[in-house]
Amino acid sequence: xxxxxxxxxxxxxxxxxxxxxxxxxxxxxxxxxxxxxxxxxxxxxxxxxxxxxxxxxxxxxxxxxxxxxxxxxxxxxxxxxxxxxxxxxxxxxxxxxxxxxxxxxxxxxxxxxxxxxxxxxxxxxxxxxxxxxxxxxxxxxxxxxxxxxxxxxxxxxxxxxxxxxxxxxxxxxxxxxxxxxxxxxxxxxxxxxxxxxxxxxxxxxxxxxxxxxxxxxx
Numbered sequence: 676x677x678x679x680x681x682x683x684x685x686x687x688x689x690x691x692x693x694x695x696x697x698x699x700x701x702x703x704x705x706x707x708x709x710x711x712x713x714x715x716x717x718x719x720x721x722x723x724x725x726x727x728x729x730x731x732x733x734x735x736x737x738x739x740x741x742x743x744x745x746x747x748x749x750x751x752x753x754x755x756x757x758x759x760x761x762x763x764x765x766x767x768x769x770x771x772x773x774x775x776x777x778x779x780x781x782x783x784x785x786x787x788x789x790x791x792x793x794x795x796x797x798x799x800x801x802x803x804x805x806x807x808x809x810x811x812x813x814x815x816x817x818x819x820x821x822x823x824x825x826x827x828x829x830x831x832x833x834x835x836x837x838x839x840x841x842x843x844x845x846x847x848x849x850x851x852x853x854x855x856x857x858x859x860x861x862x863x864x865x866x867x868x869x870x871x872x873x874x875x876x877x878x879x880x881x882x883x884x885x886x887x888x889x890x891x892x893x
Contacts, residue, residue: 679885680861686770686881687874695766700873703754710754711747745811749804752866752875753828757793759876760832761786766877767840767884775888784839793832800828818867825863826856829879833859837883851887858882 686692764784771778804824811817834855838848862879866872 676858676886679858679882679889682774682885682889683878683881687878691766691769692877692881695762696873696877699755699758699762699877702758703751703873706754706758707747707751710750745808746804749801752825752872753797753800755873756828756832756876757790757797759880760789760793760836763836763877763880764840767837767880770881770884771841771888774885778841778888780840781843782839784836789832789836792835796828796831800824803827821866822860822863823856825866825875826859829862829876830856830859833876833879833883836880837887841888852883855883855886858886 768780771780807820810820813820834848834852838852842848842851859879862875862882865875865878
């Protein structure tokens, strides 16, 4: 895993990846802004109503404010993940040719399937978050819990995007992608750092690329 992470960090600072990430970020910002402009009022109303069961008015107000900001941030992270999944194929092929020239491209991700997987993961993430978000306020436990939640957002779409390009055998895909939650959590760590959070989804894709194609021992 050490070599996988090392290669991924070297790739993430390359001009090709930086330009790709900038494009993804601009698109995600535009979509997020539009969604919040259209549905922001409904979101605030939903959060306030959801927290009405709390017995203290001050906690309802504070909790609603924090939750609304957190949800807006989550929407942005979700958009980054979806747009990355939609655009990542040429970048993965370029990086694979650079590091693993002997590996052939055996297929291509279905755009519809890729987007649906991203939306499904986002929905699972969002539902779990809405019903368990008070956990995020527990010191340390909350931080690890959020990494796990973000890993849900990244794992399934990333596995599909990378494996569809380079692995035809479903059994091989399953064998090479077992116990990859930790990789997703490592990539999700970028979400805790302002500005660097835009790299979480693409870093996950690169991590999985090296994990699946690399020869490093477990």
